[in-house]
Amino acid sequence: MTDEKKASDPRKIKSVRRMKEIMTNYYIGAKTARENGKKVAWITSGGPVEPLIAMDVIPVYPENHGAMIGATKMGVDLCEKAEEMGYSRDLCSYARADIACATINGGPIGGLPEPDFLVCCNNICGTVLKWYEVVARYYNVPLFILDTPFVHGKFTDAAKKYVIQQINEYIEFLENVCGKKADPDRMDEVGRLSVEAQRLWQKVLDAAAHKPAPISAFDAFFHLALIVTLRGTQETVDYYKGLSTEMEERIANNIAMVKNEKYRLLWDNLPVWYRTRWLSEKFASHDACLVADTYTSAWSGVLHLIDEDNFLESMAVAYSSVYINISLDMMIDTLKKMIKKYDADGLVMHSNRSCKPYSLGQYDLSRMVAKQIGIPTLIIEADMVDERSFSESQIETRIDAFMETLKA
Amino acid sequence: MITAGIDIGSITAKAAIIEDGKIKGTLVDFTGYNAKDAGRRVFNALLEKLGLNAPDIKALVATGYGRNSVDFADKSLTEITCHAVGAHFIAPETRFIIDVGGQDSKVIKIDGSGKVIDFAMNDKCAAGTGRFLEVMARALEVDLDEFGALCAHANTPANISSICTVFAESEIISLISTGEKRENIIAGIHDSVASRISAMARRVGVEIPVMMTGGVAKNIGAVHALENKLECEITVSTYAQVNGAIGAAVLASRR
Numbered sequence: 001m002t003d004e005k006k007a008s009d010p011r012k013i014k015s016v017r018r019m020k021e022i023m024t025n026y027y028i029g030a031k032t033a034r035e036n037g038k039k040v041a042w043i044t045s046g047g048p049v050e051p052l053i054a055m056d057v058i059p060v061y062p063e064n065h066g067a068m069i070g071a072t073k074m075g076v077d078l079c080e081k082a083e084e085m086g087y088s089r090d091l092c093s094y095a096r097a098d099i100a101c102a103t104i105n106g107g108p109i110g111g112l113p114e115p116d117f118l119v120c121c122n123n124i125c126g127t128v129l130k131w132y133e134v135v136a137r138y139y140n141v142p143l144f145i146l147d148t149p150f151v152h153g154k155f156t157d158a159a160k161k162y163v164i165q166q167i168n169e170y171i172e173f174l175e176n177v178c179g180k181k182a183d184p185d186r187m188d189e190v191g192r193l194s195v196e197a198q199r200l201w202q203k204v205l206d207a208a209a210h211k212p213a214p215i216s217a218f219d220a221f222f223h224l225a226l227i228v229t230l231r232g233t234q235e236t237v238d239y240y241k242g243l244s245t246e247m248e249e250r251i252a253n254n255i256a257m258v259k260n261e262k263y264r265l266l267w268d269n270l271p272v273w274y275r276t277r278w279l280s281e282k283f284a285s286h287d288a289c290l291v292a293d294t295y296t297s298a299w300s301g302v303l304h305l306i307d308e309d310n311f312l313e314s315m316a317v318a319y320s321s322v323y324i325n326i327s328l329d330m331m332i333d334t335l336k337k338m339i340k341k342y343d344a345d346g347l348v349m350h351s352n353r354s355c356k357p358y359s360l361g362q363y364d365l366s367r368m369v370a371k372q373i374g375i376p377t378l379i380i381e382a383d384m385v386d387e388r389s390f391s392e393s394q395i396e397t398r399i400d401a402f403m404e405t406l407k408a
Numbered sequence: 409m410i411t412a413g414i415d416i417g418s419i420t421a422k423a424a425i426i427e428d429g430k431i432k433g434t435l436v437d438f439t440g441y442n443a444k445d446a447g448r449r450v451f452n453a454l455l456e457k458l459g460l461n462a463p464d465i466k467a468l469v470a471t472g473y474g475r476n477s478v479d480f481a482d483k484s485l486t487e488i489t490c491h492a493v494g495a496h497f498i499a500p501e502t503r504f505i506i507d508v509g510g511q512d513s514k515v516i517k518i519d520g521s522g523k524v525i526d527f528a529m530n531d532k533c534a535a536g537t538g539r540f541l542e543v544m545a546r547a548l549e550v551d552l553d554e555f556g557a558l559c560a561h562a563n564t565p566a567n568i569s570s571i572c573t574v575f576a577e578s579e580i581i582s583l584i585s586t587g588e589k590r591e592n593i594i595a596g597i598h599d600s601v602a603s604r605i606s607a608m609a610r611r612v613g614v615e616i617p618v619m620m621t622g623g624v625a626k627n628i629g630a631v632h633a634l635e636n637k638l639e640c641e642i643t644v645s646t647y648a649q650v651n652g653a654i655g656a657a658v659l660a661s662r663r
Contacts, residue, residue, distance in 0.1 A: 376526065397473070400485075400486045401489060404524070405489070405523075405527070408523050
C-alpha cells in the first residue's frame with residue numbers, strides 16, 4: 001500500500017481497516033487478559049493453535065510481534081540490545097528482537113503480555129526450541145514442545161504415531177495448566193472453523209491467479225495476520241469471507257493491484273518487513289506484480305491433509321508437513337504448481353539471513369525451476385527484521401538487472 | 409549517429425562515445441564524493457577531448473551505481489545489461505563475463521546476441537572486489553598498478569583464510585610479522601579473490617569464451633589467478649575498464 005493510494009483510490013483494499021480493528025482489539029484483549037481472568041500462551045507461528053482457542057486461552061505470537069517490530073523499523077535497536085545481552089548476530093532476528101523486547105517492554109506495543117505457558121512446535125525451525133527455553137526460564141512458566149519430524153518424502157506410520165501421541169500429551173498439558181477438562185465438541189467446532197478459515201484464505205490467495213491480479217503478495221503479507229493468530233474463531237472466518245468477496249468484486253471490476261501489470265512474479269521466503277513498500281513500488285515501477293508467495297500460502301498449504309471429522313489426528317500430520325519441514329523434492333513440486341497456477345514469469349527468492357531452514361536450498365530450487373520450467377530467479381540477500389543486512393543500492397541493481405533481463 | 413555511455417562506479421567514472429558502431433573515444437576519471445558531478449565532468453572532458461559538443465550526442469545511457477544521478481541521461485540501465493552488450497560489441501563470441509569493479513564483482517552469462525541469460529553478484533561484502541585489492545596493496549605498501557604483476561615472483565602463495573576484508577588485512581599483517589615473503593602474500597591475496605569469484609562463476613555455470621571486464625581486469629595477477637581457478641583462458645580487451653560505458657553507448661544507439 002502506498003501513500004498515493006488514498007482512501008478514494010479504488011486499488012486500496014477496503015478490508016484493511018477491519019483487519020486493523022480486529023488486530024487492535026486482539027492485542028488489547030491479550031494485554032488485559034490477566035485482569036479478565038484469562039490465560040495467555042505464547043506459541044510459534046506454525047504451532048497448533050486450535051486447542052488453545054478451544055480451551056479459551058489467548059494465543060500470542062512472538063513471530064507476529066517480530067513482524068510488527070520489523071515493519072515499524074524497530075528491529076535494529078532491539079537486535080543490538082540482544083547482542084549486548086550476549087546473543088549472536090547470527091541468531092534469528094525474530095528471536096533476538098523478541099528476547100530483547102521482553103526485558104525492556106519495548107517495541108511497537110510496549111512488549112507482549114506475559115505468558116502463563118508456552119507452546120513450541122519445531123515444524124518451522126530448530127531455533128524456536130532454544131528461543132522458547134530462554135523465554136520459559138525468563139518468565140518461569142511451563143513449556144510444551146511439539147516435535148514434528150522432517151518429512152523426507154513419505155510421512156511414515158511411525159512418524160504419524162509419534163506426532164499423534166504428542167497431540168494427546170498436548171491436550172493433557174493444556175488441561176493441567178488451565179485446570180479444566182477439554183471439551184471434545186468445542187474442539188470439533190474450532191477445528192471446523194479453522195478449516196473453513198484456511199479454505200477462505202486460500203480462496204483469497206487464489207484470486208491472484210486472475211490477470212491482472214487483484215491482490216499482491218505484499219498485501220497478503222498484511223492480511224495474513226488473522227490466519228496465523230486466530231484461525232479457529234468465527235471472527236476470522238467472517239473476515240476472510242469479506243476479503244474474499246472483495247477480491248471477487250475487484251476481479252469483476254478489473255481492479256489491478258499493480259497498474260499496467262505485465263510481469264507476474266512469485267516470492268519465496270518471509271517478507272523483508274521494513275521494506276515491503278519499497279520493494280512493492282520498485283517492482284511496480286517495472287510493471288511487475290508479486291502475485292503470490294510460498295510464505296503466506298503456508299497457512300493453507302496443508303489443507304488437503306486435514307480431515308474435519310478427525311481434526312486432531314489429521315492436524316498432527318498436517319502441521320508436520322508444512323512447506324519448510326519437507327524435502328526439496330517435495331518443495332519443488334509445490335513451487336511448480338504455484339508457478340503454473342499463478343502463471344509466473346519469474347521467481348524472487350529472499351535469501352533471509354535469519355531463516356536458515358527457509359533459505360537453505362534456494363539455489364537448488366532456482367536451478368530446478370530454471371531447468372524444469374524455464375523461468376529465471378532473482379535472489380535478494382537480506383533479513384526479515386534486521387535492517388543492517390539490507391543494502392539498498394545492491395538490491396536495487398539486482399532487481400533492475402533482473403527486470404531488464406526479463407523484458408529483453 | 410553519435411551516442412554516449414556513462415558508467416559511474418564506486419571508485420571511477422567512465423565515459424564512452426561511439427559513432428555508427430565504432431568507438432570514437434573513452435575516458436576514466438575518479439568518481440569522488442559527488443556522483444552527479446562526476447558524470448558531468450567525465451562526459452564534458454570526453455567531449456572536449458574529441459572536439460565534440462553536447463548537441464552532437466544523439467542519445468546517452470547511464471549505468472553503474474551512480475546511474476540514477478546522471479540527470480542528463482536519456483535512460484539508465486544496470487551494469488549487468490551494459491557489460492553484456494559492451495562485451496558482445498567488442499568480441500561477439502563472448503559467452504561469459506567476469507566484471508570486477510570497485511565495490512562489487514559479478515558474473516554474467518550471455519547468448520550469441522549479447523542477451524543476458526543469467527547473472528550473479530557478490531553479496532554484501534567487499535571481499536573479491538577491487539576495493540579489497542586496494543586495501544591489501546596499501547597494507548603491503550605496493551603501488552596498485554604493480555600489485556598484480558608481483559604475483560609472478562611468488563614461489564609458494566600464502567594461504568589467506570579469511571573472507572572478510574578487515575580480517576584479511578589483520579591476517580596479512582601477522583603474515584608480514586612472521587617474515588613471509590611479500591610476493592607470496594600478494595599471490596595469496598589474488599588467489600583468495602579468485603576463489604570468491606570462481607565460486608560465484610560456477611554457480612551460474614561458466615561458458616567459454618570468457619572475458620574479464622572492470623578495473624580489476626587491468627590487474628594481471630587477478631586475471632591469471634582466475635584462469636587457474638576456472639581452468640580456462642580469459643580474454644581482456646584494452647577497453648576492459650570502460651566496457652560498461654561502451655555497452656551503455658551501444659544501447660543508446662539502439663533507442
